[in-house]
Amino acid sequence: MRKKRSSQSRLKKDVLEKSLCTGCGACVGLCPYQAVYKDRTVQLFDCDLPDGKCRAFCPRTPSDLPLLRESLFDASDATDEIGPVKEYWLTRAKDEGLRSRAQHGGTVTALLGLAMSEGWIDAAIVSGRLDGREPEGLLIDRAEELADYAQSRFWAAPTVAAFHRAPESGAGRLGIVATPCQAIALAKIRTAKIDGYRKGGSLSLVIGLFCGWTLALDRFQNLLEKYQLSASALTGMDIPAGKNVLELRTAGGSANVPMDEVDSCVREACRCCVDSTAEFADLSVGAARFGANPEEMRGWNQVIVRSGAGQKLVSLARQRGVLEFREAPPPALVELKNAAAEKKKKALVRIIAKSRSPKNLLYLNPDDPVVRKYLK
Amino acid sequence: MHMTKLLSPAKSKVLFLGNEAIARGALEAGVSVATGYPGTPSSEVIESLARVAQERNLYVEWSVNEKVALEVAAAASFAGLRSMAVMKQNGVNVASDFLLHLTASGTRGGIVLVSCEDPGALSSVNEGESRYFAGMLEMPLLEPADFQEAKDMTKWAFELSEAIGNVVMLRSVTRMSHASGNVVCGKFPAKTRKAAFEYGGPIMDSQTGPMISTPVVAKHLLRRQKLKAVCALFEKSPFNRYTGPARPDLLLITASACWLYAVEAVEMLGLQKRVGILKLGTTWPLPPRLVSGHLRKAGKILIVEEVMAFLEENVKVLAAGDPKLSGGKTFFGKYDGTLPFAGELNPDIVADALAKIFRMKRGSLPSSYLEEARKTAALLPPREQTFCAGCPHRASFWSIHNAIALDGREGFVCGDIGCYSMAALTPANGYWTMPTLHSMGSGTGLASGFAKLSPFGFQKPVLTVCGDSTFYHAVIPALINAQHNRADITFIVLDNQGTAMTGFQPHPGIEVNALKESVPAVDIASICRAIGARVALCDPFDLAATGAALTDFLAEKGSLKVLILRQACALSPEKKGKKTFEMKVDEDLCLGDACGCNRLCTRIFRCPALVWDRKKKKAAIDEVVCAGCGVCASICPRKAIIKMQKTVL
Numbered sequence A: 001m002r003k004k005r006s007s008q009s010r011l012k013k014d015v016l017e018k019s020l021c022t023g024c025g026a027c028v029g030l031c032p033y034q035a036v037y038k039d040r041t042v043q044l045f046d047c048d049l050p051d052g053k054c055r056a057f058c059p060r061t062p063s064d065l066p067l068l069r070e071s072l073f074d075a076s077d078a079t080d081e082i083g084p085v086k087e088y089w090l091t092r093a094k095d096e097g098l099r100s101r102a103q104h105g106g107t108v109t110a111l112l113g114l115a116m117s118e119g120w121i122d123a124a125i126v127s128g129r130l131d132g133r134e135p136e137g138l139l140i141d142r143a144e145e146l147a148d149y150a151q152s153r154f155w156a157a158p159t160v161a162a163f164h165r166a167p168e169s170g171a172g173r174l175g176i177v178a179t180p181c182q183a184i185a186l187a188k189i190r191t192a193k194i195d196g197y198r199k200g201g202s203l204s205l206v207i208g209l210f211c212g213w214t215l216a217l218d219r220f221q222n223l224l225e226k227y228q229l230s231a232s233a234l235t236g237m238d239i240p241a242g243k244n245v246l247e248l249r250t251a252g253g254s255a256n257v258p259m260d261e262v263d264s265c266v267r268e269a270c271r272c273c274v275d276s277t278a279e280f281a282d283l284s285v286g287a288a289r290f291g292a293n294p295e296e297m298r299g300w301n302q303v304i305v306r307s308g309a310g311q312k313l314v315s316l317a318r319q320r321g322v323l324e325f326r327e328a329p330p331p332a333l334v335e336l337k338n339a340a341a342e343k344k345k346k347a348l349v350r351i352i353a354k355s356r357s358p359k360n361l362l363y364l365n366p367d368d369p370v371v372r373k374y375l376k
Numbered sequence B: 001m002h003m004t005k006l007l008s009p010a011k012s013k014v015l016f017l018g019n020e021a022i023a024r025g026a027l028e029a030g031v032s033v034a035t036g037y038p039g040t041p042s043s044e045v046i047e048s049l050a051r052v053a054q055e056r057n058l059y060v061e062w063s064v065n066e067k068v069a070l071e072v073a074a075a076a077s078f079a080g081l082r083s084m085a086v087m088k089q090n091g092v093n094v095a096s097d098f099l100l101h102l103t104a105s106g107t108r109g110g111i112v113l114v115s116c117e118d119p120g121a122l123s124s125v126n127e128g129e130s131r132y133f134a135g136m137l138e139m140p141l142l143e144p145a146d147f148q149e150a151k152d153m154t155k156w157a158f159e160l161s162e163a164i165g166n167v168v169m170l171r172s173v174t175r176m177s178h179a180s181g182n183v184v185c186g187k188f189p190a191k192t193r194k195a196a197f198e199y200g201g202p203i204m205d206s207q208t209g210p211m212i213s214t215p216v217v218a219k220h221l222l223r224r225q226k227l228k229a230v231c232a233l234f235e236k237s238p239f240n241r242y243t244g245p246a247r248p249d250l251l252l253i254t255a256s257a258c259w260l261y262a263v264e265a266v267e268m269l270g271l272q273k274r275v276g277i278l279k280l281g282t283t284w285p286l287p288p289r290l291v292s293g294h295l296r297k298a299g300k301i302l303i304v305e306e307v308m309a310f311l312e313e314n315v316k317v318l319a320a321g322d323p324k325l326s327g328g329k330t331f332f333g334k335y336d337g338t339l340p341f342a343g344e345l346n347p348d349i350v351a352d353a354l355a356k357i358f359r360m361k362r363g364s365l366p367s368s369y370l371e372e373a374r375k376t377a378a379l380l381p382p383r384e385q386t387f388c389a390g391c392p393h394r395a396s397f398w399s400i401h402n403a404i405a406l407d408g409r410e411g412f413v414c415g416d417i418g419c420y421s422m423a424a425l426t427p428a429n430g431y432w433t434m435p436t437l438h439s440m441g442s443g444t445g446l447a448s449g450f451a452k453l454s455p456f457g458f459q460k461p462v463l464t465v466c467g468d469s470t471f472y473h474a475v476i477p478a479l480i481n482a483q484h485n486r487a488d489i490t491f492i493v494l495d496n497q498g499t500a501m502t503g504f505q506p507h508p509g510i511e512v513n514a515l516k517e518s519v520p521a522v523d524i525a526s527i528c529r530a531i532g533a534r535v536a537l538c539d540p541f542d543l544a545a546t547g548a549a550l551t552d553f554l555a556e557k558g559s560l561k562v563l564i565l566r567q568a569c570a571l572s573p574e575k576k577g578k579k580t581f582e583m584k585v586d587e588d589l590c591l592g593d594a595c596g597c598n599r600l601c602t603r604i605f606r607c608p609a610l611v612w613d614r615k616k617k618k619a620a621i622d623e624v625v626c627a628g629c630g631v632c633a634s635i636c637p638r639k640a641i642i643k644m645q646k647t648v649l
C-alpha cells in the first residue's frame, strides 16, 4: 500500500510553494509544526500525518465552496458577485469617540462590542495593533478594550491562529474579525467533520472585512524605508476614495504613496483571490465608496448582512441605537458587484497563468457555477 | 586514591592507566612544570599531575590552547627546569608554529612534548598524525609499546632532551593512554632544581646565549649535529627489541600499540618460527645500523603502523641509502595495500595481512579465536550519538533551528569542536542546522568568510557556535576578524561553564585553575563588547527569550552579533544527580501521534528521557534518565508535560 502523502507536505507543495498562502493563520496554532513570523507562514519540522487539520482548514487547498454556501446560508440570498445578501446598508457607529478611532465608520468595533455586552460572545479575536512587534491575532474579552484594536492593518494578521490557540473551555463563544480568506477558513472550520474536533462550534460570530489585497510585509517595509518611515511608527493607513494613493499616517503627519508603488508590494496570494467581500462571513463590512461622491461617504461603512446570526446582530444594533443607518443609494450595490466581479476575473486569469491550464484552478473548482461564470 | 597511587614508592608494582604511567615517568624525571590543553585521549596526564602538584612541588596548568601550553613549558626549560606539554594529535598542529621555532632555538632543561593520538578517531573529528612533525622539525620521537615503557620512556625522554638540548616528542595512542597495565615504579629525584634564565652568553651557546632561532642556517646545522648524537643513543636503546628467529622469512617492523597487535597476530597464525618482530621505541630518527642489520636478515619486510606510512617511508629511505643491503627486498605495508592507510589496526587486521603474505587461508584460524572476537564485538555498546538528557545544547539548537526557519532565508550554522559537534555528526541532534565542522575556532572564521560572499550572490544568513573553552582557545582572532571586516554573523557561545566534553577541566572563564586555586575569570561578554559587537545573554532553557533574541539578531543587518547562551552542562558536578524539576506526562492531555502534535517530543525534540509508550500511544518520562531541566514542558503543544518544582527540604 502506498503511504498517503502527508497533509503538511501537500500544504507546502500546493499552497506555500505556489505562493498561494494568504497568511491567514488557519494552519497555525493547531500544532507545533506551522508558525507565522512577520507575515510569513513557516513549517518548522516535518509532520507525516495524512488527513490533518492544517490542510483541511486552509482556504487555499481545494474546498467544496458550493457545499459551504449551502450549509451556512439561505440559497435564496445568493448572488454570484458578492455571495449571499440578506440586507445591504450604509452604517456607522453612533459613538463619535469610537468613530474617530476607527478605520471608517467603526461598525466592526461597535458590533463586536454589542455582541460581547449582550453576552452573545464571551471574547473577540481581533488583529494586533499597528505598532505591535509582529502581526498577530489577539483574544480580547473586555468590550471596552476593543477600540484599542480598531483600524485596518493592510497586511496579513494570523487571527485564525489566535482562534486555534484560544482555550477550548472558558471563553466558549467567540467572535472574530476576518478577511475574506480567513472567512473561508473559518467556514471550513465551522462545518468540519473531523473526529474529536468540536471547536468550530464555538465560533458564534464572523465579521468579515472587504478586502482588495494585503501587502507583503518585507516589501512594504522596504517601501516605508524609502519614505523614511517604519511600520511601528504608523498610526493609520487608508486608501481614500478616488485618489489612487495609500495614505500613511504617523504622529508627525502623513505621506501619500502612489498606488503603482504600493502595487509592487501586494502579496502574490492576494492576486489569486476571488473574494473581495468576505462572502463566507455572517456579515461583511467595508468602506462606503459607491453611489455618491466621496465626501458624502466619508466615515461610513457599507454592510452586507449574510446569515441569520448576522441579521439578528444588525437589527439589535438598530434597536439599541449602537449603529446609525442610511439607505444605500441605488447604484451602490451595482457598482460594488461590478467591482467584485472585476476582482474575480482578474484573479482567475492569474490562477490560470500559474497552473497553465483553465482546467486546473488550483484551490478553486472549475465546476463551481460561480467560478465558471467568471472564467469567460 | 589516585593521589597515593601516582606517588607509590619505588619498586612497587602498580596498575596504571597509560596516561598515568606517562605522568609517573615525568615525576620520576623530576618534572617541575606541566601544561596542556584538554583533549581525549590526553587529558589524564595533566589531571593526574595536578592532583599531586602540591606534594611534588609542581606547577600544573590547563593553558588556553596547545601553543600557549608549549610556550609556558618552554619557558621553564629555558630556565633550566624540566617541563612537559601534553595535548592530543591536532593540538600539535596548533602548537606547531611555536614548535618550528623552538626546535631551532633549542632548549635547556629537559622538555617533552606528549602527543596522545587517536587512530580511528574514536573521540576526534580527525585522524591527525603528529609523527611527521618529528621528521619535519627534526626532533626525536619516542613511542612506547607497553605501560612499563610508557613510564620508563617518558623519564628517559627528559634525559635525552637535556642531553641534546632540544625538545623530544613522546607519542601515545588511545589504546595505550586509556588502557591499564602493571608498572614497576622507580625513584623520585632527591634534588629539586632552581629556575634561572641566562642569556648574556655567545649567540651560538645554547646554555648561556639568547634563546632565538637565528642565525638560522648555523642553528639549523647545529640541530643536524644534535641528531647524530640522538642516532648514536638510539642505536643502543633498550626500547628497540628484536624477537624471533635469526633468519626469519619475514621481518615485521612495528612500534607503539601496534606491537601488541603484531605479536598476537603472529601467535594466532602460529608463525612464531617464520616471522621476526623488530619493535622500535625510537621511531625518528631511525637508528640506521640497528635497522639495516635487521633488514639484512629477511627478504620480505612488513611494516605495521596505524594511519600514515611514516615508519614505512623512513625504513624504505634508510634501505635505499644503504649500499650494503643487497636488492631483492620486498616491502609490505600501506603503499602496496597490505594494510589500510586509515583507521585503527587490531590483531585481526594484522593477521589478515600476514595471511595474505604467507598465502594462508584465514579460515585456518582457530575458530575459537574468531568466536572470541565476535563475542567481544557484541559486548561493545552501540554508541547512540545524542545530547544527554537535560543538555543545554539540545535546547540551544532547538531555538537556533526555529529562528533559522522563521527567518526563512535558509540560514545555517558553521560548527566548531566540542560536545555540540554532535549537531553535525548526527544532524538530527542539531535539527539539521549545522553543515560544517572543522578545527577549534574555524566555525567563526568560516562564518566570517561566508558573510563576505554577498557580492557574489550569496544571501543566506550565517550563524556560528562555539563552546566557552573553544572561545578562549582559538575563536578570538576570528571574531576580531569578523568585527573588523564588518562580517554580518550571529555568533553564539554555547557557554556550559566548563570544558565538558573532556571532563570539566577549568578554562579561563572559570574562577579556579587546574590546581584548584582561585584565579580571575576572563569574561566572554566583556571581550565581545570590547571589540564592538552587540552582545545579548540568554538562558537557553528559556526557549521564548532565546528564540526572540535569535530572530532579532538574524533580522538585524550588517554587524557582528553575539548571543551567549549560558546554562551549565547537565553532567557538571554542580548539576549531576540534582533535578530542578520532577517531570511527568499527563496522559489525558497528551495527544500522542494524533493531529495536533504527532509526537513532537519523542520524534523531533528527542531528549533521551522522553519515551514513546507504543501500547498507550502516549509519551512518558523515563525518570531515571530525566535530568529535570524542564525544557520539554515548553515545547509540548498541549502542556501535557508537567514540571513540578522539587521541594527543597
Ligand SMILES: Cc1cc2nc3c(=O)[nH]c(=O)nc-3n(C[C@H](O)[C@H](O)[C@H](O)COP(=O)(O)OP(=O)(O)OC[C@H]3O[C@@H](n4cnc5c(N)ncnc54)[C@H](O)[C@@H]3O)c2cc1C
Residues within 6 Å of the ligand: A101, A102, A103, A104, A105, A106, A107, A108, A109, A110, A126, A127, A128, A149, A150, A151, A152, A153, A154, A155, A156, A157, A159, A177, A178, A179, A209, A210, A211, A212, A213, A214, A285, A286, A287, A288, A289, A301
Ligand atoms: C487588509 C485589508 C484590506 C482591506 N481592503 C478593503 C477594500 O479594498 N475595500 C473596502 O471597502 N474595505 C477594505 N478593508 C476594510 C476596511 O479597511 C475596514 O476594515 C472596514 O471598512 C471596517 O471599518 P470599521 O471602521 O468598521 O473598522 P474598525 O471598527 O476600525 O475595526 C477594524 C477591525 O479590523 C481588524 N483588523 C484590522 N486589520 C486586520 C487584518 N489585517 N486582518 C484581520 N483583521 C484586521 C481590527 O482588529 C478591528 O477589529 C480592508 C481591510 C483590511 C484589513
Ligand code: SF4
Residues within 6 Å of the ligand: A007, A008, A030, A031, A032, A033, A034, A047, A048, A049, A050, A051, A052, A053, A054, A055, B594, B595, B596, B597, B598
Ligand atoms: S495540523 Fe496535524 S497534520 Fe498538519 S502539521 Fe499539524 S499535526 Fe501535522
Ligand code: SF4
Residues within 6 Å of the ligand: A011, A015, A016, A020, A021, A022, A023, A024, A025, A026, A027, A028, A041, A054, A057, A058, A059, A060, A061
Ligand atoms: S493560507 Fe492560511 S492555512 Fe493556508 S497555508 Fe497560508 S496561513 Fe496556512
Ligand code: SF4
Residues within 6 Å of the ligand: B585, B589, B590, B591, B592, B593, B597, B598, B599, B600, B601, B602, B618, B619, B635, B636, B637, B638, B639, B640, B641
Ligand atoms: S509533545 Fe506533549 S502532547 Fe505531544 S506527544 Fe509529547 S507529551 Fe504528548
Ligand code: SF4
Residues within 6 Å of the ligand: B389, B390, B391, B583, B607, B608, B609, B610, B621, B625, B626, B627, B628, B629, B630, B631, B632, B633
Ligand atoms: S525535563 Fe524533559 S527535556 Fe529535561 S531531561 Fe527531563 S525529559 Fe529531558
